[in-house]
Amino acid sequence: MRPASALLSGPRAHHKALRALATLAICAAGGAAVVFALGLAGTDYAFLAAYTVLQFVALASAWNILGGYAGYVNFGVAGFFAVGVYTSVVVYKTLQWPLIFTIPLAAVFAGLLGLGMGYLTLRLRGVFFSIATLAFSIVLNTLIVNWAFVGGSRGVYVMHPASIEPFGSYARYLVIIMLILAIGCVLIARAIERSWIGNGLAALKDDEIAAECAGVPSLRIKLFATTLSGALLGAIGAPFPYFITYVDPASAFSLTIAVNTIAMPLIGGTATWLGPVIGALLLGTLQQVATVTISSALNLLIVGILLVVFITVAPNGIVGFVKGLREKRP
Amino acid sequence: MIFSLDLFCNAVVAGILLGGFYCAVAVGITIAFGMLDIVNIAHPAFVMAGGFIAYFCNTKFGVDPVLACAIATVPAYIVGRLVYRFYYHAFEKRGEESLQGLAFFFGLLFIIEVGLLLTFGVDYRFVEAAYIGPTIDVGFISIPWRLLVPLLVGLAVTGGIIAFLSRTFIGKAILAVSQDPLALRLVGGNPVKVKEIAFGLSIATAILSGALLIVIQPIEPSMGRDFIGRVFAIAVLGGMTSLPGTIMASMILGVAESLTTTFFGPSWSPAVAFGLLLVTLAAKPAGIMGR
Amino acid sequence: MSDSPILSSQGLVKRFGGFVALHGIDFGLMDRERVGLIGPNGSGKSTFVNCLTGALRAEEGRVTFSGTDITAMPAWRRAHAGLARSFQIPRPFRGLTVRQNIAVPLSFIAGMSDQAEIEARADEVLAQVGLKAKAAQSPKSLSQVELRKLELGRAMAARPRVLIADESMAGLSDSEVDEILDVLMLLNESGIAIILIEHIMRAVVRFSQRLVVFVAGAKIADGEPREVMRHPEVVRAYLGQ
Secondary structure, X not given: OOXXXXXXXXXXHHHHHHHHHHHHHHHHHHHHHHHHHHHHOOOHHHHHHHHHHHHHHHHHHHHHHHHHXXXXXXXXXXXXXXXXXXXXXXXXXXXXXXXXXXXXXXHHHHHHHHXXXXXXXXXXOHHHHHHHHHHHXXXXXXXXXXXXXXXXXXXXXXXXXXXXXXOEEHHHHHHHHHHHHHHHHHHHHHHHHHOHHHHHHHHHHHOHHXXXXXXXXXXXXXXXXXXXXXXXXXXXXOOHHHHHOEEOHHHHOOHHHHHHHHHHHHHHOOOOOHHHHHHHHHHHHHHHHHHHHOOOOHHHHHHHHHHHHHHHHOOOHHHHHHHHHHHHOO | OOOOHHHHHHHHHHHHHHHHHHHHHHHHHHHHHHHOOOOOOOHHHHHHHHHHHHHHHHHHHOOOHHHHHHHHHHHHHHHHHHHHHHHHHHHHOOOOHXXXXXXXXXXXXXXXXXXXXXXXXXXXXXXXXXXXXXXXXEOOEEEEHHHHHHHHHHHHXXXXXXXXXXXXHHHHHHHHHHHOHHHHHHOOOOHHHHHHHHHHHHHHXXXXXXXXXXXXXXXXHHHHHHHHHHHHHHHHHHOOOOHHHHHHHHXXXXXXXXXXXXXXXXXXXXXXXXXXXXXXXHHOOOOOOOO | OOOOOOXXXXXXXXXXXXXXXXXXXXXXXXXXOXXXXXXXXXXXXXXXXXXXXXXXXXXXXEXXXXXXXXXXXXXXXXXXXXXXXEOOOOOOOOOXXXXXXXXXXXXXXXXXXXXXXXXXXXXXXXXXXXOHHHOOOOHHXXXXXXHHHHHHHHHHOOOOOEEEEEOOOOOOOHHHHHHHHHHHHHHHHOOOEEEEEOOOHHHHHXXXXXXXXXXOOEEEEEEOHHHHHHOHHHHHHHHOO
16 A cells, blocks of 8 residues: 655655654653653652543543544454553563563554454444443453462452662552653654544545545554544553553443543544543543542542533533634634 | 243243343443444443432432432433543544453443442342332243333333434434444535434433333442443343344343253353344344444 | 447346346446446336445346456445446545545555645646645535536545546536536546546536436447437437426
């Protein structure tokens, strides 16, 4: 279809490479600043709260590649995340690899799940696709519950050292990993959005038949989106066992994570990469505050209310709402 | 795994009884989603709400749970109409129904669930009634009354709705809307009003099913989510718009789940509904009775 | 240039349940030819187009394009092979700008990867159809005739060999019809064979080198426009309405 080499040659490629480097540099600097600021709080709690919020930024961005760009609402988030979690658990119990190797492995497995699931379900329209993805997740959950090696329904404990050099406390280490994952997911989503693939996805979302007539290979592009989105969701799940230290199916297939991953892009706006980020930061921070001040049971209520309110008032999310306001100004 | 005839027969009977209850729950989805294309994913939450209404009336006032919810169907119908009216003005009218409508009901699902959680707490709640406990024994088959009553009520409700849809004017209008809203308009009907009534009916059946659920087993607020898969599996298997299909599919699911639980253990039963759903979508997406 | 048609169908049959929409259609389009396809509503013209382009699968018969049997080929592959179509009711990609609409076939069919090149070619196409001024706008702000032009622009952007224009002029004013006709003639001059499906007789007769008439799913006439218009069966089909 298109030569990959075309992306790497010529003066414009040089320009592109410089811009990519600059973007990465800015992100690295920003990330370092965030970690430093968190460290000033003095307790590990700031890191753990940040981990949760950053995880949501990553999850929402990854989900939106399929949900927002392609228009296929994946209800099976928990399944992909859990693939990452349990890949990590199995590695912990057998190979004892460091996270830096486990994360790509989790991405591969989750990506394969995305590919398989996509192949079977992408021919279904709208809500049937969503219910089918939920079905995958529940079936996976049932399989894990009955798998004694990873502890079945009783779960396993995952130990980690109290600190890792040169990062200092283990909590700081986890935050840095999640920060890298979050920035990675956002940058990938942004790159896809602006590329020809993003255009193809948008065309498919608007009108599949017309897109096919314009040359877009619908199944292949959708499979790309499910595989990539799934792989990223799995990658994000890989550090999770070290974060919660006790892993059981209920926490791996966490409802809060699944619901938030879907709600955050819907609230923030599904059309661009910025929407999931805003939704995640807003909702994530609110839930952290609620957990500390009132109770964590309210988290789902907050999501539910915000979702209903925002989807009614701002159907295209916060980003779409702001964009609409700007377009109305003479 | 011990296979014995009477274990098998009891499992099948229990499955059929359970199927009657599933039918009551799924009828509302067949109407709202199958016929009207309204993706009310919050339907199970309404069922749970019905269950807790039954619990409340039963423990506070000593009222029979099924009776309590039968009375509650009237306000439930009104609430359903209001919910649809809001949904219509906020989403359907603007033509944004698919994603945003789904998101709306998704949010509603959690609002209701957590609302129940905050009101009633996380503990399992149960009701007391004369028919919870005794069983009818026919040879080696035991038929618990607490499963038989939901079956009878479930089939009665479904039968009533089938009759309503085919004999009354409004019922026929609902069928007309599900097939061809434009044609309905041309004969002077108002599709929006008809859909509103149908949705109200859908929610009313949900509330009533809640009573049936709490008769069968104790409930707690988060159980609703287990039913999402079941009701959609039934809707798809039964052929979306067909109510007789709903009855058949409910029985099939009930028996499949019952056999799985009996011979493989309860930890496998959540997968049954979804497994059935995936198989149906792969093999014959139009369902048993689908066109 | 060869003597065999660039696009042809042999014995194409399409059924919808018990209803037979196409009764074994034999059809040929020569390279760079301009063919008009007319017929009463419901005579199977759009069904025929859908079978040619891959939106529908025929039950019997064959579709051949550039010597290759494409009967089982998915629509997007046919587009890649050089078979383009525009739709009766315009189907723009509303989430993309006008320019991005044109960029889609450029990326996917023409395989272009350089952003600047894509933009340049897209603007070139837009200029040809007269939409250059609206390149950065959303299709939502376009008028009917502009949407038709966008349809055609998108269909021709990747330099197809064949373009099937399905009722591109329905509901347009006389001057708008002429605008579209001019665009189509321009495309034909650049080497694209065109099948024009239309109800507006003067446009079809003016445009076509050959006229094909469908009635009730069968081809009843195929020849020089003025002769076809005088064909007794054609006259009956139209006057008997």
